[in-house]
Amino acid sequence: MVYSYFPGCTLRAKAKGFDSSALASCKALGVCLEELEEWQCCGATFPLQIDNSFPLVSPARTLASAKKTGRKLVTLCSACYNVLKRTNHVLREDIDKREKVFSFIEEDYSGEVEVLHLLEILRDEIGFRSLNAKISSSFQGLPVAAYYGCLLLRPPEEVGIDDPEAPRVLEDFLLALGCRPVDYPYKTECCGSYVVLQPGGLTVSPSRLIVESAKSGGAKAIVTSCPLCRFNLDYAQSGALERGENTIPVMYFTEVLAIALGLGEGVLQFDGHLVPPGLIFQSLGVGGYGGLT
Amino acid sequence: MRIGVFICHCGLNIGGVVDIPEILQTLAGYDGLEYVTDYRYMCSDPGQQVIKDAIRDKGLTGVVIAACSPAMHESTFRRTAEAAGLNPFRCEIANIREQCSWPHRDEPRRATQKALEIIRASMEKVRQNEELSPVSIPVTRQALVIGCGIAGMQAALDIADAGYKVTVVERLPYIGGHMAQLSETFPTLDCSQCILTPKASEVGSHPNIDLFTNSEVHAISGYVGNFNVTIRKKASYVNWDICNGCGLCMEKCPEKTESHFELGLATTKAISIAFPQAVPNRPVINAEVCRHFTKGKCGVCEKVCPVGAIDFEQEDTFIHREAGAIIVATGYDLHPKSKVGEYGYGVVKDVIDGLEFERLNSASGPTQGEIRRPSDGKIPKEVVFIQCVGSRDQEDGYPYCSKICCMYTAKHARLYKHKVPDGQPYVFYMDIRAGGKGYEEFVQRATEEDGVLYLRGRVSRVFEENGKIVVFGVDTLSNKKVEIHGDMVVLATAIIPSHGQTDLARLLKISTDEWGFLSEAHPKLRPVESLTRGIYIAGCAQAPKDIPDSVTQASSAAAKVLALFSSDTLSHTPEIAVVDEELCRGCGVCIEVCAYDARTLDIRRRVAVVNEVLCEGCGACQVACPSGATYQRNMGLAQVMSMIDAVI
Numbered sequence: 001m002v003y004s005y006f007p008g009c010t011l012r013a014k015a016k017g018f019d020s021s022a023l024a025s026c027k028a029l030g031v032c033l034e035e036l037e038e039w040q041c042c043g044a045t046f047p048l049q050i051d052n053s054f055p056l057v058s059p060a061r062t063l064a065s066a067k068k069t070g071r072k073l074v075t076l077c078s079a080c081y082n083v084l085k086r087t088n089h090v091l092r093e094d095i096d097k098r099e100k101v102f103s104f105i106e107e108d109y110s111g112e113v114e115v116l117h118l119l120e121i122l123r124d125e126i127g128f129r130s131l132n133a134k135i136s137s138s139f140q141g142l143p144v145a146a147y148y149g150c151l152l153l154r155p156p157e158e159v160g161i162d163d164p165e166a167p168r169v170l171e172d173f174l175l176a177l178g179c180r181p182v183d184y185p186y187k188t189e190c191c192g193s194y195v196v197l198q199p200g201g202l203t204v205s206p207s208r209l210i211v212e213s214a215k216s217g218g219a220k221a222i223v224t225s226c227p228l229c230r231f232n233l234d235y236a237q238s239g240a241l242e243r244g245e246n247t248i249p250v251m252y253f254t255e256v257l258a259i260a261l262g263l264g265e266g267v268l269q270f271d272g273h274l275v276p277p278g279l280i281f282q283s284l285g286v287g288g289y290g291g292l293t
Numbered sequence: 294m295r296i297g298v299f300i301c302h303c304g305l306n307i308g309g310v311v312d313i314p315e316i317l318q319t320l321a322g323y324d325g326l327e328y329v330t331d332y333r334y335m336c337s338d339p340g341q342q343v344i345k346d347a348i349r350d351k352g353l354t355g356v357v358i359a360a361c362s363p364a365m366h367e368s369t370f371r372r373t374a375e376a377a378g379l380n381p382f383r384c385e386i387a388n389i390r391e392q393c394s395w396p397h398r399d400e401p402r403r404a405t406q407k408a409l410e411i412i413r414a415s416m417e418k419v420r421q422n423e424e425l426s427p428v429s430i431p432v433t434r435q436a437l438v439i440g441c442g443i444a445g446m447q448a449a450l451d452i453a454d455a456g457y458k459v460t461v462v463e464r465l466p467y468i469g470g471h472m473a474q475l476s477e478t479f480p481t482l483d484c485s486q487c488i489l490t491p492k493a494s495e496v497g498s499h500p501n502i503d504l505f506t507n508s509e510v511h512a513i514s515g516y517v518g519n520f521n522v523t524i525r526k527k528a529s530y531v532n533w534d535i536c537n538g539c540g541l542c543m544e545k546c547p548e549k550t551e552s553h554f555e556l557g558l559a560t561t562k563a564i565s566i567a568f569p570q571a572v573p574n575r576p577v578i579n580a581e582v583c584r585h586f587t588k589g590k591c592g593v594c595e596k597v598c599p600v601g602a603i604d605f606e607q608e609d610t611f612i613h614r615e616a617g618a619i620i621v622a623t624g625y626d627l628h629p630k631s632k633v634g635e636y637g638y639g640v641v642k643d644v645i646d647g648l649e650f651e652r653l654n655s656a657s658g659p660t661q662g663e664i665r666r667p668s669d670g671k672i673p674k675e676v677v678f679i680q681c682v683g684s685r686d687q688e689d690g691y692p693y694c695s696k697i698c699c700m701y702t703a704k705h706a707r708l709y710k711h712k713v714p715d716g717q718p719y720v721f722y723m724d725i726r727a728g729g730k731g732y733e734e735f736v737q738r739a740t741e742e743d744g745v746l747y748l749r750g751r752v753s754r755v756f757e758e759n760g761k762i763v764v765f766g767v768d769t770l771s772n773k774k775v776e777i778h779g780d781m782v783v784l785a786t787a788i789i790p791s792h793g794q795t796d797l798a799r800l801l802k803i804s805t806d807e808w809g810f811l812s813e814a815h816p817k818l819r820p821v822e823s824l825t826r827g828i829y830i831a832g833c834a835q836a837p838k839d840i841p842d843s844v845t846q847a848s849s850a851a852a853k854v855l856a857l858f859s860s861d862t863l864s865h866t867p868e869i870a871v872v873d874e875e876l877c878r879g880c881g882v883c884i885e886v887c888a889y890d891a892r893t894l895d896i897r898r899r900v901a902v903v904n905e906v907l908c909e910g911c912g913a914c915q916v917a918c919p920s921g922a923t924y925q926r927n928m929g930l931a932q933v934m935s936m937i938d939a940v941i
Contacts (some may be wrong), residue, residue, distance in 0.1 A: 165634025185756035185763065213758070 001125060001175075003069045004035035004115070006062060008080035015077075015227040015268030021258040022076050022118060024267035029126060029134065031076060036066055046087065052099045058085040064107035072114045076120065076254065082151035082159055089158040111256045117152065119225065120161055120171050128176040136176030136262035142164040144256070145182040145214035145222045146170030149229040150190050163187065170223065173253060183236055184217040186210040191232040201263035207236035215248060218286070221277065222250045226267075234274045241275060247264040247276035294420050295327040297353040298412060301335035301343055301360035305388055308333070308822050310394040325420060334368050336366050341373045348377035355379075355419040359412050380424035381867065382927060387415035389714040401838055413939040421932045427864035428905045432518035434858045435460065437616035439510055439797065442470020443489065443840055444832025444847040445622035446496050451851035453501035455857055460495065460614045462524055464793075466507040467571035469493050470624050474554065476654040476662070477841060479704040480735035486657070490570045497572040503614075505815040507577055511611060513619075513800055516906050517827030520616045528607040530578035530646050531564070536602035538574040540566065541569050542594035550582040555651050558667060559659035564594050568657060578603075581605060618827050618854040621801065621811060622847060625833035628683035628690065628787040634684065636755040636784060642668040643762050643783045646757055647698070650705050654712075664712050666781045669760075673780030677764045678702045678720045679752050683787030687721060691787050691808060696837040697783035699726045703736045705783060706745040718745045719777060721752050721766050729839070748775060788837035803828050811835050821850040829853055868927050869908035870915060876899045876922035883914035883923060 011019035028034050038063055047055040063084065065071040075081045092097045092111025122131055133143040146167075153164040162169045167188065170274065171181035192206045211233055214222050225231050241247050255277070258267050270277055298320060303310030313331050316417035320750040328351045335358060347353060356379065358370045363386040371381035372835040389408040393440075397404035419713040434457050436941070439450045441463035449459045451488050467473065473493075475485035496502055530543075545599075546562035554567040561567075566576045584591035584656050585605055595603040630646050631639035643666045645653070657660040666673045680698050683690035706718035708861045739745040750767040757763070761778040768775050791810035798805045803823040804812040811830045814822040834841040857863070870883075870891075879899030884892040891907035892914065894900075902920075915925040924930075 024746075164635060165637060185754075185758055215760075 001030065002034055002071060003121070004066050004069045004072040005035045005074055006042070006066070006075045006080060006084065007035065007038055007075045008075060009288040010077055010079075010227040014231070014272050015085060015252070017074060017267075017271050018227065018252040018254060020267045020269060021252065021263075022217060022254040023081075023204055025257045025261055026261060028261045029131070030182075031121060031126070032171040034069070036062065036069070038075070039064065042075075042077075043087070043252050044079060044083065046062045046083045056087050056090065056097065057105055058100050059084050060101045061105055061107065062111065063091065064090055064102075064109040064197075068111055068115045072116050074116050074118055076118050076225065076252075078117075078149060078151040079215060079228065081115065081117045084158050086155075088115050091131070096101070101263070104157075110208060110252060117225070117287070118174065119152075121291055122257075123169055129147070131173075132176040132178075135177055137260055138255070139260065141180045142178075143182050143218045143220050144174050144179040145184055145219035145244040145248075146174060146187055147191075147210065147222050147224040147229060147233065148188050149224065149226050150193075151226060152187060160257060170225075171252065174223065174256075177256060179256070182214060182217040184213045184219070186213040189224075193228060193232075196232055196235075201251075207232040209279045211236055211248065211250075215246065220247060220290045221248050221254055221256075223253045224250065224252055227252075231272070234272075237275055248277040249275045251277055271277050291293050295326050295352055295354045295684050296325045296416055296419060297328040297337055297344075297347050297351060297356045298326065298330075298416065299332040299347070299356065299358050299360075300329070300412075301340070301358065302331060302333045302363060303335075303394075303823055304333065304475055304718065307360070307390050307394045310398055310401050311408045312388060312401065315405055316409055316589045317410070317725075320412065323413065323416065329355055335360050341697035343379040344359045344370070344373050347377050348374065349507070351415065353379065355383045355385075357385050357387050357415045357419055357424060358406065359389045359415070360391040361646045362386075362388050362392075362480075375693050378390040380426075382425040383419060383422050385419045385422065387412045388523070390929045391766065397841055399446065407781075410940045414936040415692050417939045418927075418932055420933070421929070422927045425591045425867040425926060428867050428869070428920075430516075430518050430865055431908050432861055433457075433520075433617040434458075434859065434861065435614075435616050435620045436854050436858075437462070437510075437520065437522055438616065438835065439621050440464075440470070440623035440791075440832070441468040441496065441504075441586045441833060442622065442624045442843075443492075444624070444834075444843040445470070445620070448620045448622060448854075449502055450492065450498055450607050451848050452854055453499045455707060455851075455855050455858075456501070457506070457855070458501050458503065458615060460503045460524075461505065461521070462508050462510055464507045464509050465567070466529065466575070466577045467567045467573070468496060468506060469572070471648065473571075474556075474648060474655070475651045476658070477657070477704065477708060479700045480729070480731040481932070482704070482708070485658075486570060486655075488590065490572075493570075493572040499642065505612065506574070508612075512802065516904075517825075518617045519906075520619060520827065522614045522616055522619075524614065526590070526610045526612060527582075528609050529575070530580065530583075530605055530607050531576050532602045532604050532607070533573065533575045535600050536575050536598075536762050537600060538576075539599065540576075541599065541604065544575060545597045547591065547593060548582055548584050550579060555652055555659050558649060558652050579604075580629055600708065600764065606846070616742045618829065618857050618892045619801065619830055620847070620850045620854065621797070621803070621823070621834055622831040622836040622843075622850075623797060625837065626790045628789050630682070630784055631774055632788055633682055633784065633786070635753060635783070637757070639764075641755070641757045641762065641782075641813070642666075643673070643757070643780065644784065645707045646784050646786045647701055647705065654705070654708055657766055666715075667852040671780070672713055673716065675717050675719070675779035676706075676781045676783065677752075677755075677757075677762070677777055677778065677779045678706055678718060678783045679764075680720065680722045680785045681751075681787075682784040684785075686787075691789070693787075693808070693837070693884060694726065695785070695788040696726070697788070697839045698807065699724075700729070700732055700735070700839065702783075703727075703739045703745070707739045707743045707802045710743040714748050718743075718748045718777070719764075721764075722747060722749055723751070729841070748936060749773070784830070788833060788864065794834060801828055803830075803833065820848055821853055827857070865906050867909060868925075869905060869910045870903050870923050871926050872901050873922045874898070874922060876920050877918075878920055878922075880919065882919060883919045886917040888913065 043058045156164045174181045237247045374384035375381040436459045438461045453459045508526045512523040515521045548563035549560045551557045552561035564578045580586040652658040684695040748768045749767040750831045752766040754765045764777040767777045813820045831850040832848040877900040891904045910927045915923045
């Protein structure tokens with residue numbers, strides 16, 4: 001299975017471990033991710049003004065170049081996935097916008113590329129049952145909370161990889177790795193997103209609610225596929241960490257996947273993690289990543 | 294033939310576009326034209342007088358009225374012609390409004406030319422029109438009412454009281470429909486049971502009403518005045534003729550199951566009467582749970598029954614009835630809350646719908662009228678009501694307004710406050726639609742006297758956390774996010790047609806809208822008739838409506854039926870197909886093309902036969918007939934050809 005791969009900026013800057021753990025896991029699972037040549041920023045947010053087509057140019061260029069490879073396009077970051085998939089939808093359905101965008105960058109593209117999230121490949125192409133057969137270290141029922149955020153699921157008619165109100169894909173993924181998914185009501189609530197950049201700690205309160213809810217459900221860790229969500233949920237715990245209170249690590253789903261597949265330390269970087277993930281796995285005796293904190 | 298042409302200006306509708314003086318001038322001298330004139334409003338009394346005078350004075354033998362669509366005024370002008378002594382079928386309409394002046398408003402020159410052509414074609418048609426007289430149909434003066442909620446009951450009683458026999462078919466074992474489940478009714482807060490049960494018992498005992506509960510319409514054939522109905526009476530496994538409704542069987546039955554009537558909020562027995570006041574007060578065995586049927590042993594009810602009414606061998610029976618008219622009053626269902634993901638897919642026990650709240654509030658309900666939440670039986674101190682769940686939702690639900698939810702939510706909130714004075718009801722709403730006598734005042738009292746807190750905004754999520762029901766919403770009037778940690782949530786879910794209604798509509802050959810509600814013949818002027826003659830509609834089967842509106846529509850439908858029954862014959866248009874038996878070779882092509890089932894093959898003589906009553910005169914058979922044996926009266930092939938000649 002060979003796919004075109006769009007890493008996105010964050011995976012080459014603040015979330016290198018997301019990238020390295022995904023690439024190593026895919027290799028181990030026989031999935032070849034071939035990085036798209038000369039990719040550029042996805043645009044970061046999908047433009048919501050109906051007459052603003054300019055932000056579509058960058059993702060459109062990526063999609064048009066993916067078409068030339070003749071392969072499906074895979075991304076990991078929820079934001080990249082959301083923007084690429086919605087842009088693809090617009091370029092397929094809205095002829096006016098398509099003409100406007102491609103009169104600017106002169107490409108011939110009308111939404112032919114299939115945009116996939118790595119979770120979809122794990123679920124639909126490999127299958128969670130065969131994934132389960134391939135893991136070398138089970139998490140032995142470790143309670144883990146799946147956190148979806150918004151971008152992976154909404155708007156459902158353009159993006160949704162799962163039911164936007166009661167998604168299952170991350171839970172099923174966790175089950176395949178031997179974790180016990182924790183059910184908690186905030187798994188699809190917004191983390192606060194870019195408002196984190198505003199002074200005054202506005203995002204801290206929604207993010208903290210999410211973490212508290214997961215913890216009260218018994219979760220020992222949270223997994224997600226969005227670098228911004230991961231950052232927000234992690235940094236919402238900084239006060240608790242300083243005070244020495246109970247904190248739980250927030251991890252990319254590919255990081256737990258790599259651990260379950262028994263991959264070496266080199267692929268796990270845990271870059272930028274505030275709450276150190278290593279201790280949990282050390283205490284479980286799986287993986288042997290005690291050195292990483 | 295001495296033809297008269299009468300051109301209507303329809304105010305400026307026609308006269309403002311088509312050059313009528315020019316038409317008058319051009320038409321003069323056309324073959325057979327005896328008289329031509331125009332008038333500003335031909336359909337008005339003086340306009341009709343112009344036609345009558347001309348027919349008499351000029352001795353006209355055919356008239357063409359150039360005006361609006363024949364759907365609008367053909368019958369008006371034919372009556373005018375008849376009043377002046379002309380055979381009404383020698384009067385034809387040339388439609389120069391809908392098919393000319395309206396669509397060609399911007400091209401008056403060409404519109405005038407087209408109007409002229411339409412008028413000439415109609416003159417050619419009328420030239421060859423025969424004199425016809427209407428077909429007469431006998432009428433069976435008995436009615437069939439399908440569905441026996443409040444609308445069906447009202448319609449049946451009105452017809453029965455007028456002295457005609459009514460057959461009533463109800464799918465459930467009892468009559469009364471959803472109204473039997475309601476606690477109090479808006480805007481007077483009188484008890485639903487108190488106003489319903491006397492009516493129900495009247496239906497049950499009326500000498501003119503033949504009531505079939507636990508029954509469905511299985512098959513139907515025939516046409517207005519002469520329907521043949523097959524009713525399937527489902528096996529109840531109890532001989533209702535000898536059962537006296539003592540209830541001993543229910544008391545002793547060892548198998549419990551969820552009560553359908555209580556919407557799963559209480560249990561009942563495998564043999565049960567839905568509720569104590571049910572009409573008829575006879576039990577039914579639920580074969581899906583009864584131990585005799587599931588495990589092959591038990592039979593307790595059979596042993597205890599003092600009159601020996603239990604009959605495990607009973608089978609469905611089929612009953613045949615004739616009816617001259619049918620009223621469909623099949624009611625509604627609620628949009629299932631299991632389909633509403635943002636409010637928990639129906640999984641959270643303390644998120645209930647409006648009907649479930651009615652049961653909680655009902656004196657005869659599972660909590661004897663005390664408001665106790667389903668999960669733990671505690672009295673909820675904060676209750677959140679959410680309106681428009683599925684209604685007015687183009688994305689995930691239905692675009693229409695369910696009409697009754699604003700009122701019943703106000704009622705629920707008030708009744709809750711009356712029973713739990715220290716409780717706080719919240720209502721999330723989009724708009725308050727309280728159009729009705731005493732309705733707005735009722736909602737006012739909810740906010741002013743009962744302290745119901747109305748919040749204008751939608752709710753994004755409802756979920757359970759630590760025994761509380763958390764509601765995320767917004768108040769768009771203060772622009773604030775609202776988060777309520779309440780004890781119970783009541784969803785005003787959308788009204789949808791009752792399950793199986795589309796199948797019934799197909800059986801009856803009546804049409805529905807895209808959501809499955811039955812279509813009325815005209816949205817304003819014929820609101821209780823279906824497009825099929827002899828079939829009428831009432832209540833929520835047609836559209837969401839409250840009790841007063843359902844009763845009104847039911848009585849109107851009954852009045853239409855009584856008008857139909859006022860004579861023992863009906864007339865039907867004679868402009869239908871006839872078969873020349875000399876030419877017909879019985880190939881049967883016409884039978885396949887007939888959309889009205891009006892054609893059959895006489896196998897013995899090998900000729901096609903037309904049922905004069907069912908034939909609607911569409912002309913499909915005339916076109917399809919390979920041997921030219923079919924002739925459409927007053928629209929024959931030769932006639933059509935000369936109409937075409939007049940145009941080109």
